[in-house]
Amino acid sequence: MTVSIHQDAPSAGSDAGRGREPTPRDRSARLLQRIRKGGLPYLFLLPALILELLIHFVPMIFGIVISFKQLTLFFIRNWTGAPWAGWQNYHLAIDFHEAIGKALLHSFWVTCAFTVLAVGLSWLFGTVAAILTQDSFRGRAALRTIFLTPFALPVYASVIVWAFMFQYNNGLVNQLLHNTLGITSRPSFWLIGHNSFFALVIISIWRNWPFAFLCVMAGLQGIPHDLYEASAIDGAGVWQQIRRITMPSLRPVNQVLVLVLFLWTFNDFTTPFVLFGSSAPTPADVISIHIYQASFVTWNFGEGSAMSVLMLLFLLVVTAIYLIFTSRRRTSNG
């Protein structure tokens, strides 16, 4: 995509600068330069490449290896010497009749429900907010700042504040729903039992919709004004413009945005961990915290790694299907 004209620029420039026939020395210098230039982009990439390999790819391979090992606390000091387990960790993870597999399957469904709700609503809030602030009006800049604040706060700080708001005795949520509005007949527990799932969803939306807002806002700036002007001359109203022009133009942004939100939400560890600690209540036992518990609380790293690998495979498959599906729709629609 960026075939640069400037690859030839230096040599052409130096020739022009000298304005005489190139001597053999020039020629060999130029050859050296070409080699250097060919290698140059790779040299520039090298630090990034090494770091990514060291911190992401190598540990991931180790993780896959560990998933075939019987790595418990007993072997942790000499972890390379842990005995091989074959497919045993995987068998345990996907045997849905036994306790471990059943719990994992439950955790998987919880995570799916959590992800669908949180991503869907984050996307909706962000898109609506971005479209409604597309035209300038008084106070728009202030509103943008307000909307972006949740995303700027450190995750753990905002989750702690939400945990405070969800407290049974002294929290804002019970105060508002029970004492002020009288919607619930008695105060509810939000951080244990069924409500904990909704607490998690609400916090995730609060945290992520500003990102959707930011991305859609950026996408809106790429839509040419002429489209709106032409349609206005044709008599289209605001609502029609949003449906016919804005939404279709946002499709490329949405393709990336929904994927990123999906991956972040599905993998989210910080929110449940800060909210619940290392073991979440069953209704909100999302997969990242479930695996953390299997690995670092019950000290069964082999099992935890096997679960992580399964999770990664799932994400890979979903992402691939998503990309194939959305790209095809994009090309067929124009």
Add this chain to the structure above:
Amino acid sequence: MAKRRSLMAPPPSFLWTRRIVLTLLALFALVPVYVMISSSVKPLQDVTSTFRWIPAPITFAPYHDIWYTVPLARYFVNSLIVSASASALSVAVAVFAAYAVSRYGFRGKRIFTTAVLSTQMFPGILFALPLFLIFVSIGNATGIPLFGSRGGLIITYLTFSLPFAIWMLTGYFESVPKALDEAALVDGCGPVRALFRVVIPAALPGIVAVLIYAFMTAWGEVLFASVMTNNATRTLAVGLADYSTENNVYWNQIMAASLVVSVPVVAGFLIMQRYLVAGLTSGAVK
């Protein structure tokens, strides 16, 4: 973009929808921030009893006490060192990578960009443990203390923000006219000099925006901070939990501390948000 639909005034239905929806969203965004600020100036008995919207009496004692209940200053310094180093290094590495991607055509470019972005997909939990074990092993073999040190955390965080940094910086660099650095090359600058003299100054706001984003990433990370730090190197992300003891949860101090740790990143982010939007635009258009 000022008067996009100037030809026709929006109908009242649109204006009312806009007012109502935007008000609700603003409330949703702001209520937790308000709770954080107002609860941070309440005495302890007021935050442990029924919630009240208006703090009365107001006390600033929590802002004094936070530094003594837990070693907040130490956590703060640790977070500052780790986040500042990680973000600076991340941007330094990303600048070169983004320069290569935006200015050169080379074999494997697509693979590189795809592979780097795909690291966003990995569940952190999958490589938290192996990385921990690798760091411990390297420490045992070479004596370089990666586990429990700030260095290990810095390297880790630097790679977390790297993919996004490369992606954003490539976008910014693409928006710098190629003719500019070509002119510098013709004038006899090497590619590195052209990068530093021409491309970086032209893309400086974008670079600062990415720097702040990388800083935020490191400042807010919890999983690796909880796995890879010890008492001496603990960061804020883990340290804030210390305010809840078995006997007492100092909610007013927790709120005060949350506010104190949030101010630097929120301020930085809000100042640079314009450039972040610009970077996302060029990234999305690509």
